[in-house]
Amino acid sequence: MTSTASPVSTAPQELSPGLVVQRITPPLKLADFRLIAFDMDSTLINIECVDEIADAAGRKAEVAAITEAAMRGEIADYKESLRRRVALLKGVSVAHMEQVYHHRLQLNPGAAALVAKCQYAGLKVLLVSGGFTFFTDRIRDRLYIDYARSNVLEVADGVLTGHLVDQPWGDIVDGDEKRRTLLQTCEKLGIAPGQAIAMGDGANDLPMMGVAGLSVAYHAKPAVREKADVAINSGGLDRLLEVLR
Numbered sequence: 006m007t008s009t010a011s012p013v014s015t016a017p018q019e020l021s022p023g024l025v026v027q028r029i030t031p032p033l034k035l036a037d038f039r040l041i042a043f044d045m046d047s048t049l050i051n052i053e054c055v056d057e058i059a060d061a062a063g064r065k066a067e068v069a070a071i072t073e074a075a076m077r078g079e080i081a082d083y084k085e086s087l088r089r090r091v092a093l094l095k096g097v098s099v100a101h102m103e104q105v106y107h108h109r110l111q112l113n114p115g116a117a118a119l120v121a122k123c124q125y126a127g128l129k130v131l132l133v134s135g136g137f138t139f140f141t142d143r144i145r146d147r148l149y150i151d152y153a154r155s156n157v158l159e160v161a162d163g164v165l166t167g168h169l170v171d172q173p174w175g176d177i178v179d180g181d182e183k184r185r186t187l188l189q190t191c192e193k194l195g196i197a198p199g200q201a202i203a204m205g206d207g208a209n210d211l212p213m214m215g216v217a218g219l220s221v222a223y224h225a226k227p228a229v230r231e232k233a234d235v236a237i238n239s240g241g242l243d244r245l246l247e248v249l250r
Contacts, residue, residue, distance in 0.1 A: 023239025024247060025230070032250040033219065035126045039196045042187050042213060043120075044205035045134035045141055045155070047076075048223050049242070051111045054136050055090050058165075061101040064093045077226050078208030083179040087135060088169070091158065095167030099160060102139055110140065112148075113223075115241025120148045122246060128202075129194060133186045135178050135209055154178055154186050184212035204242070205229065221245055 017027040046053045059068035068090045075086045120130055130148070134141050134155040141155040156178055157170040169176045174185070191198050199218035203210070206225040211232060214220035222233035223242055230236040237244045 017236075020247060023237065024244055025236040025238065026248060027234060029219070029234050029248075031248045033248060035123070035128070035246075035249040038128055038200050038202050038218065038249075039194060040129050040131060040187075040190060040201040041120075041123045042131040042133055042183075042190070042201060042203045042217065044183075044207070044210050045132055045144060046136045047206045048204060048210075049113060049116050049132065049144060050140075051113050052105075052109055054105065054110070054140050055087075055094070057105045057109050058094050058097055058102055059090070061097045062094060068093050075209065076207030078211075078228050083135070083209050084177045087156070087177055087179075091165075091169055092167045094158070094165045097165045099139075099163050099165075106140060106143060112144075113242055115243030117148060118241075118243040119245060120150070122243070124149070129190070131187065131190050133178065133183045133213065135183075152190055154182075180209040180212040183210065184216055187213040188216060202245075204245070219249075 017025045019025050020031060043049045053072050056065055056069040056072055059065045071086050071090050074080050075083055080086045123130060129151045132141055132145055132150050132153040136155050138155050138157050141153045145153040157172060159166040159168040159170050174182055187201060187203060188198060191201055198216045201217045202219045202221060203214040203217035204221040204223055205214060206223050206229060208226065208228060211229060214233060220233045222229045222236040224238065235245065235248055
């Protein structure tokens with residue numbers, strides 16, 4: 006994994022309780038980066054939206070089990086796992102999704118502060134998610150995020166059909182698509198991938214984290230923590246600012 010800092014010992018180092026780094030020598034300069042890319046579910050926000058939508062259909066436990074296995078990297082075909090979960094959402098109303106957004110979804114601690122600090126430092130912000138535009142578009146607008154890409158749920162007569170809508174890149178944003186999106190955004194901005202930060206919590210975030218100059222795991226699954234340059238295991242997202250000055 007590429008880093009803008011000089012490499013040191015590969016052994017993880019706990020800078021302070023719940024904040025671990027490896028392969029980098031903090032502090033790094035925030036001004037050396039031009040883009041920060043965030044996963045959404047369980048990274049920028051506190052929930053897995055697909056699980057909460059499934060609650061209305063009485064299928065939360067079943068869907069959440071698939072989500073957990075996918076995030077741990079135990080399901081090889083992420084696209085198929087998402088199609089299975091979306092099929093179980095059939096019949097859930099848009100009104101229920103509104104309730105999820107207004108009553109269950111919250112920004113994770115430090116999310117707004119970190120985004121604002123990055124924007125102030127001149128970084129562009131990308132939200133790239135295996136979740137759904139119903140939520141990502143709102144988070145994008147709420148935090149003045151520059152770019153967002155996610156999946157589109159098909160709706161008919163105010164309820165979910167259990168299918169996704171095809172987009173120019175395909176029907177599903179998986180790990181490979183997250184990686185492509187980050188690289189495409191870097192190209193659009195005229196910057197090298199090494200000038201990007203990628204932040205996530207699940208196995209489908211590893212491809213984009215692997216090409217970024219700095220990879221950050223937030224309250225992440227073990228496989229993600231092990232590969233990230235920075236692991237925030239307790240506290241808010243803005244703890245990244247203890248590493249970036």
